[in-house]
Amino acid sequence: MARILVVEDEPAIAELLAVNLRHAGHEVALAGDAAAAQAEVDAVLPDLVVLDWMLPGQSGLSLARRWRDAARTRSMPIIMLSARAGEPDRIAGLDGGVDDYLTKPFSPNELVARIRAMLRRAAPQALDAVVEAAGLRLDPAARRVTRGGGEAARELRLGPTEFRLLHYLMAHPQRVHSRAHLLDRVWGDHVFIEERTVDVHVKRLRDALAPLQCAHLIETVRGAGYRLGEAAPGAAG
Numbered sequence: 001m002a003r004i005l006v007v008e009d010e011p012a013i014a015e016l017l018a019v020n021l022r023h024a025g026h027e028v029a030l031a032g033d034a035a036a037a038q039a040e041v042d043a044v045l046p047d048l049v050v051l052d053w054m055l056p057g058q059s060g061l062s063l064a065r066r067w068r069d070a071a072r073t074r075s076m077p078i079i080m081l082s083a084r085a086g087e088p089d090r091i092a093g094l095d096g097g098v099d100d101y102l103t104k105p106f107s108p109n110e111l112v113a114r115i116r117a118m119l120r121r122a123a124p125q126a127l128d129a130v131v132e133a134a135g136l137r138l139d140p141a142a143r144r145v146t147r148g149g150g151e152a153a154r155e156l157r158l159g160p161t162e163f164r165l166l167h168y169l170m171a172h173p174q175r176v177h178s179r180a181h182l183l184d185r186v187w188g189d190h191v192f193i194e195e196r197t198v199d200v201h202v203k204r205l206r207d208a209l210a211p212l213q214c215a216h217l218i219e220t221v222r223g224a225g226y227r228l229g230e231a232a233p234g235a236a237g
Helices: 011-023 034-041 060-069 087-095 108-122 160-171 179-187 196-210
Strands: 003-005 027-031 050-052 077-080 102-105 132-134 136-138 144-147 154-156 218-221 227-228
Touching: 003 011, 003 034, 011 027, 011 108, 027 034, 034 050, 034 060, 050 060, 050 108, 060 087, 077 087, 077 108, 087 102, 102 108, 102 136, 132 160, 136 160, 154 196, 160 179, 160 196, 160 227, 179 196, 179 227, 196 218
Parallel strands: 003 027, 003 050, 050 077, 077 102
Antiparallel strands: 132 136, 136 144, 144 154, 218 227
16 A cells, blocks of 8 residues: 555546556545645655646646655656657656656556556555564555454454554564654655654554554554564464
């Protein structure tokens, strides 16, 4: 699951992309012009941007160049959509800093596949691969967390932020993560969130884990941050 910003001024195309990306398990934000796109990026750094070339006002290509020039957005993956199918246009787009270029009309399934490939390179934890740690099993594609197996499996209900937080901790078990690091990796470099917000969501995650007797798995490391600990004996059963 990844946070994806779609920058597209044609509402029908934007909604088609949003439906397909949400169906693939992603969170989607929409922007209809460069100013709205910049505001979205300033608020929450997305995991990937799908960017139309032709936008009202500033073009998508100019926006991509601006993002590549800024330290905060320099490594942000960008896929450009354009009706410009000629080789010179493709070269201009790639030279402008986009990571991939898809010409209109295009298959939504192809776009989803390209996004999956790009996320695989940029952030392995954003993939749909099932993660198992500390007696828990997390399936990003199905958005399910379970403890135990077979008919005895019990499912955990989590909000979106707690799900992302647990996903990241399970993908990096036994490693201590500072609050600042968790903000960057789980919230996506949100410029308006304070570090104490992490504590609030850790408490919510522990509360959600409590009915499965797993709250102890989220360990506080004094002066350092949080980590996912080991399961207690018999926790996987």
